[in-house]
Structures are given as structure tokens and as C-alpha cells.
Amino acid sequence: MTPDVVVDIGNTRMKWGRCADGCVADVVRLPLDDAAVWEAELAQFPAPRTGARRWAVASVNPPALHRFVAWARDHGETAVFEDYTALPIRVSVDEPARVGLDRLFGAVAARALVPAGAPAVTVDVGTAVTVNLIDAAGSFQGGAIFPGPRLMARALNEFTAKLPLSEPRNNYADFRAPAKNTADAIRTGILAALSGGVVQLLGALADQCSVPLWVFVTGGGAHLLDGLDLSRVADLVMVPSLTLEGIRIAAEALP
Numbered sequence: 001m002t003p004d005v006v007v008d009i010g011n012t013r014m015k016w017g018r019c020a021d022g023c024v025a026d027v028v029r030l031p032l033d034d035a036a037v038w039e040a041e042l043a044q045f046p047a048p049r050t051g052a053r054r055w056a057v058a059s060v061n062p063p064a065l066h067r068f069v070a071w072a073r074d075h076g077e078t079a080v081f082e083d084y085t086a087l088p089i090r091v092s093v094d095e096p097a098r099v100g101l102d103r104l105f106g107a108v109a110a111r112a113l114v115p116a117g118a119p120a121v122t123v124d125v126g127t128a129v130t131v132n133l134i135d136a137a138g139s140f141q142g143g144a145i146f147p148g149p150r151l152m153a154r155a156l157n158e159f160t161a162k163l164p165l166s167e168p169r170n171n172y173a174d175f176r177a178p179a180k181n182t183a184d185a186i187r188t189g190i191l192a193a194l195s196g197g198v199v200q201l202l203g204a205l206a207d208q209c210s211v212p213l214w215v216f217v218t219g220g221g222a223h224l225l226d227g228l229d230l231s232r233v234a235d236l237v238m239v240p241s242l243t244l245e246g247i248r249i250a251a252e253a254l255p
């Protein structure tokens with residue numbers, strides 16, 4: 001099917017991508033649980049060219065998925081990706097059925113962006129951060145998962161007596177250590193954990209590959225990595241629509 005709108009439902013936000021001319025033309029981020037906002041957003045979309053609007057939806061958050069799909073079925077034809085077997089990618093991990101579909105859709109999109117035979121890495125800075133390897137043969141090879149910036153900030157606040165809730169708002173270009181107050185110390189620490197984790201993982205993955213890696217960065221916190229110099233390992237390419245592109249490509253491959 002050729003979707004009009006692709007939807008990626010995460011643990012914090014859902015993302016809609018409007019499809020036009022064989023790509024995801026623009027991305028909007030919407031709340032998980034507010035049908036009035038969805039209605040208002042849909043009113044901004046162009047009417048489908050023919051027949052009912054076609055949605056292709058995937059999620060790592062089953063309750064949010066079920067709520068959204070109930071709404072979407074009243075607003076067009078809705079294809080839902082339930083599990084990895086419907087995706088055009090080989091999944092080489094212990095239990096393929098347990099891998100988050102967002103990681104796999106990112107891999108599907110990355111594979112379409114690199115020359116044949118080039119390995120790729122995806123970095124998704126969302127509620128959780130994932131760093132994922134797609135090998136030279138195009139198989140998803142797994143990766144790593146760690147807490148996203150907001151989760152780190154919330155955990156520091158929730159599990160200590162003295163640490164305030166700090167919004168991680170600077171990006172790597174503003175990184176300064178040592179920090180001189182608690183709020184800045186938390187921001188600096190979270191940025192160091194994020195960038196350090198990404199650098200460590202890219203180094204380890206690059207060591208396994210004989211050719212340079214293509215690295216695609218996406219997710220609501222991707223901009224936090226702006227200014228991070230990884231020239232020894234790879235160049236980062238920011239692709240805000242990576243997961244949505246993967247959903248679009250996989251939907252096109254459906255009967």
C-alpha cells in the first residue's frame with residue numbers, strides 16, 4: 001500500500017509523517033492521548049487524492065497504539081505493523097520478536113540511505129536512546145539501549161532528596177565542564193552521558209567493520225548531539241524522519 005500518513009507512536013510522543021512524492025515530506029510531534037489535537041492536526045492535512053486516507057502505523061507502546069488505531073480507523077484505512085515479520089529486514093538477534101519496532105524501522109530506512117554493502121548505525125535519542133548496527137549485508141544486528149536525557153533528569157530528581165528536576169536544554173556545542181551549580185552540573189552530566197555513550201558505542205561498532213560507518217541520528221533529542229565531533233569514527237547525519245521513512249518503505253512493500 002502507498003500510505004498518505006505514517007505514524008510512529010513512542011513512549012513520550014507520537015510522530016506523524018505526511019507522505020508525498022515517495023518520501024516523508026514533513027514530521028509533526030503530537031501527544032499520545034489527545035484526540036482533539038489529532039483532529040486539529042488532521043484538518044491541516046491536504047485531502048487524500050483518491051478515496052479514504054491511508055494510514056500506516058507502528059508503535060513500541062501497545063496501550064497508546066490501541067487508542068490511536070481506534071481513532072484512525074474512523075479516519076481512513078489503517079494498516080498496523082504488529083511484528084517484525086512484516087518488515088523487509090533480517091533480524092539477527094536472540095529474540096527478534098522482542099526488538100522495538102522503532103529500532104527496526106530505523107534500520108529499514110538507514111539501509112535505503114546507504115550504498116549497497118555499506119554498514120550503518122542508527123542513533124535514536126528518544127525516551128530511551130538506542131544505538132543500532134545494520135551490517136554490510138543489510139541485517140539488523142542489535143545494539144544498545146540506555147536512558148534518554150529526560151529520563152535521566154527525572155530519575156535524578158525522583159530518587160534523590162536534593163536534586164532538582166532539570167530540563168536538559170543545551171546541546172553539545174555548549175558543553176562546559178566543570179559546572180559551577182547543581183542545575184548546570186546535571187545538564188553537563190546528562191550531556192556527557194549521552195555523548196559519551198554514543199561515542200563509546202560507535203567506536204565499538206566501527207572496530208567490527210572494515211569500512212567507515214554511516215551514522216544516522218534521529219529522535220526528539222537528536223539536536224543534543226549537535227556539535228559532537230566524531231570525525232575519527234564517522235560523520236553523523238541528522239534524519240528527523242528516519243523511523244517514519246522506515247514505516248513508509250515497509251508499507252510500500254505490503255500487498
Ligand SMILES: Nc1ncnc2c1ncn2[C@@H]1O[C@H](COP(=O)(O)OP(=O)(O)OP(=O)(O)O)[C@@H](O)[C@H]1O
Nearest residue numbers: 010011012013126127148149150168169219220221
Ligand atoms: N527541546 C529539547 N531540549 C532538550 N532536550 C530535549 C528537547 N526535546 C527533547 N529533548 C530530549 O530528547 C529526548 C527525547 O525527546 P522526545 O521524548 O520528544 O523524543 P521522541 O523521539 O518523541 O521519544 P519517543 O519516540 O520515545 O516518544 C528526551 O529525553 C528529552 O530530554
Ligand SMILES: CC(C)(CO)[C@@H](O)C(=O)NCCC(=O)O
Nearest residue numbers: 060098099100101102103128145
Ligand atoms: C528501547 C525502546 C523503548 C526505544 O523506543 C523501544 O525500542 C523498545 O521498547 N524496545 C523493546 C526492547 C528491545 O528493543 O530490545
Ligand SMILES: [K+]
Nearest residue numbers: 010102124126
Ligand atoms: K522513538
